[in-house]
Amino acid sequence: MSAKDRLNRLLSLLSPEDSFAILINPDPDAMASALALKRLMWGRVKKVGIYRVTSISRPDNMAMVRLLRIPMKPLRELRSEHFNKYAIVDNQPSHHEGFQNREYSIVIDHHPKDPHTHATFLDIREEYGATSTILYEYLKAAKIKPSKKLATALFYGIKTDTKDLISSGQESDIKAFKDLALYADKGALKNIESSELTKQTLLTFKRALENMRFLRDTVFIYIDQCRRPDDLVIIADFFVKVVEVNWAIVAGTHGEKLIVILRYFGTRGDAGKKAKALFEPLGASAGGHKTAARAELNLQVLKSHFGEHLNLERFLIRLLRTGKIPEG
16 A cells, blocks of 8 residues: 555544544654654644653653653543544554553554554554654655654654664665654754763662673563663663673563563564563563563562562563463
């Protein structure tokens, strides 16, 4: 199907009577994609709101929101009586509990398709390195020149999700990246990228270095009561660069959740498939793609099955070593 045909199908779903809520898990690719979808809907629907299912704590993501003035609210502020249609970009309903129990008109994503994902308009392209690339192609087909703010967001979304086009960039991503570079605000990008670390992140890094364990080609790190879940992502991105490993798996508790971040740098493995295989049988919401994935589990559910005094670090090490759920 051509880009123009896809665009026409998407636009045919929009009505001046519609009010759309776009739901995202707010990383750069998702935020940029939501902005682009909102721009496509501009003038075609009554109202569009962007809602995030998780908080933002990474300094670089917070800088992106601030510098690019991304209009976004937490999911708890969504009033269902104000919206009659829902969309997801850069995710699918099974990826987070906040997405579930809704019917979606639009799902646009580049992660592997979950068999339970359904929508009136479904565009999932696993071969793409970023959802921002897909949304840029819609803008291009609609002959919409992105504003400097939108171009910067899309450029950064592609940059982060493809690791500077190294890990998963395809021809389409490269083309979009080059096009958007002409319009992006280089000063804003520099400020966003230089905002990654805080003192708290460094303290968490110290704990990570103390706790790291090597399991063959995997570095595993467990951090109990991590103050900022996004630090787990930064740590996983760092440790996957270690020459002797292909996998970096970083787990930590935050509130009533166990969060597991997977990063893979190799040819035969698949982080998304591994996250689903290991953690979905435990009741986790899990998803991702070949090089990056995430799983979130409810601690109380785990403890109800395996005991109140469950040693999570030992439990996870046994799970990773055997690929089977430990019996106790």
